[in-house]
Amino acid sequence: MSILDQPSSSSLSGGGVTRRQAWGLVGLLAAAIVAWLVFAVWPAWLNAILISKKAFVSAVLNGLTLAGLYFLVASGFTLIFGLMRNINLAHGSLYLLGAYIGYEVTSRTGYWLLGVAAGFAVLAIIGVVMQVFVFRRLEGDDLRQTLVTIGISIVAADLMLAVWAGGTYQIATPEWLDGALTLPVITAVRSNGASVFLTYPLYRVVVLAAAIVIGVGLWLMLNKTRVGMMIRAGVDDRAMLSASGVNVHAVFAIVFAVGAGLAGFAGVVGGSALSVAPGEDVRYLLASLVVVIVGGMGSITGAAIGALLIGLAEQIGLVYFPTYGVVLTFVIMVVTLAVRPQGIMGKAR
Amino acid sequence: MSLATAAEGAAPQQNWLDKIGAGHVILAVALLLYPLVASDFFLTQIAGYSMIFGVLSLSLMLLAGYGGMLSLAQITVAGIAAYAVAILGSNNSNVLGFGWPWWIVVPFAVAAAAVSSALIGWISVRTEGIYTLMITLAIATATFYFAQQNYAIFNGHSGYAGIHAPVFWGINWRDPKPFYYLCLGLAMLSYAAVLYGSRSTFGMTMQAIRDNPRRMRALGYHVTAHKVFAWFLAGILAGLAGVLLVWFNGRVSPGTIGVDVAIDILIIAVIGGLRHPIGPFVGAIVVILMQTFAIDIVGAERFNTLIGLVFLVIVFVSPDGILGLWGRIKPHLAQESLRAGP
Secondary structure (H helix, E strand, O other), X not given: OHHHHOOOOHHHHOOOOOHHHHHHHHHHHHHHHHHHHXXXXXXXXXXXXXXOHHHHHHHHHHHHHHHHHHHHHHHHHHHHHHHHOOOOOOHHHHHHHHXXXXXXXXXXXOOHHHHHHHHHHHHHHHHHHHHHHHHHHHOOOHHHHHHHHHHHHHHHHHHHHHHHOOOOEOOOOOHHHOOEEEEEEEEEEOOOOOEEEEEEEHHHHHHHHXXXXXXXXXXXXXXXXXXXXXXXXXXXXXXXXXXXXXXXXXXXXXXXXXXXXXXXXXXXXXXXXXXXXXXXXXXXXXXXXXXXXXXXXXXXXXXXXXXXXHHHHHHHHHHHOHHHHHHHHHHHHHHHHHHOOOOOOOOOO | OHHHHHHHHHOOOOOHHHHHOHHHHHHHHHHHHHHHHOOHHHXXXXXXXXXHHHHHHHHHHHHHHHHOOOOOOHHHHXXXXXXXXXXXXXXXXXXXXXXXXXXXXXXXXXHHHHHHHHHHHHHHOOOOOHHHHHHHHHHHHHHHXXXXXXXXXXXXXXXXXXXXXXXXXXXXXXXHHHHHHHHHHHHHHHHHHHHHHHHOHHHHHHHHHXXXXXXXXXXXXXXXXXXXXXXXXXXXXXXXXXXXXXXXXXXXXXXXXXXXXXXXXXXXXXHHOOOOOHHHHHHHHHHHHHHHHHHHHHOOOOHHHHHHHHHHHHHHHOOOHHHHHHHHHHHHHHHHHHHHOO
């Protein structure tokens, strides 16, 4: 393991191929294999190994959708962590609260989109309030800030249990999002020669698309706007940003608003795809933690990569070794920490 | 070690009472006599339970106070020992249960806990400070979900039941009084061990590493090995507490090692104070008393809100917990007593 710690692993650059080209080739090969797995009709031996093509492709698609959700939750978590160096352990509670608010608004007004907007807006406001009234008071003391988020998460979980009780809710999706999409993926060929195409719920495809759009939007905001520039500068060196005349508190408040709002947004979207129940907060907190540990703290790209790995591992694990699925997540985390303690896209500090 | 001997050398006439401290002696005598006045409920549900959680939090205090590593995985380590007792000993869940005698089971369980603690430590010391909290929380949560999903080893959601404390020397050690003395023995031993260990060479090195790892590395100390060994020692404490916990409850399930319990351990340690080994025990008594009697005030439903708020207040008001509060009040009291004097 320790050999891999060395920054110079230039063994790939031999033989006239640069390291970059070698990785490109590996990537192309992987893409070709995946494309073949998805679009070709499988031979019998492959079906025998992987149960069936339908199970495999469904697991991959479910994994991608889940990755989208995880990315939405974890991107806010990683931004807050990167900028403020405190682990917001109440992030899972923000997700759950967003889901409950989305449920209430949707079921009262009948407009799902209004529920999504409310989930984002209310949580963004709560995020700003938390930043102003809690974190600003404990500035510079990262450990106490983290401990405070633990306290908040305990109280929040208990109060949510008081209001919404222990039942399971499902946020109703609008009609235009219901139904199934027939994908151009042949799962099997019937004896009469007709091909069976894979169908997949439209809503889940929309979740994935939304995650990609938001991911690209976040990337653009961070890399192309002035606020994004400030945030990136703050992630790298908070004191220097403050010294160069930027109102750091305003930047903190914006980041907290976006981070908490995204958690709320993910809550409504996830609550419509899956379900809303007590205990989901811990689940999504774990997901955010692992995604951020694997992907690297403070990096949006890292969160995307981490979410993809964890989402796929979880769903594929669920299909192929049901009672050991969590171990796969665990192994990914341990291997990442052993090889790159700062995470895949994290910067060494 | 060297420091302790140096202290002895400096004051050879120092008698044993001064060395141990009058406060400790009074406390020990009071705790030994406590069963004379206490009911069975207060013996096991309050005192015994507090001591088990006190030892668990002590293992966290050992890591956090002397090593600067805030762990949320202590209950996971204790849970590993508890599951080991259920699997190697006998249970009535008809899964595994090798039926080994207790004097083989307990060393194995504690060793398993200590080794897994060292492994968790080895994983988490690769990063520093606040990351440790994050990684140990991820490990604790992942272990909880694994125990819940897996039926072959952990017997899934229901876990194991029907685990009995051993009966030997004609005593059933789960009876209130023997169990109380068992817990008291473990609590006193681990308290003394941590207090003694903190003044040993290893303890001093750990504290130096906590304060400045880079300098210690430059001085030629193997920082990672020291930290991992501290995790191993903490694992022994947590493992012993886990064995007592499973004897006390008679069962172990994923709920025993849930995230809420992991956070409870941290709350106990923070409320009590992380500067001195007595802190976790103070915290444990406060939290267990609240857990038992706050129900009458706020109702069983909203207990977590209360404990969360108390925790928030402590974190805001006094970072060093109740011990820190005491440290702040004590000078004032001393002043008062001076003024009240003749």
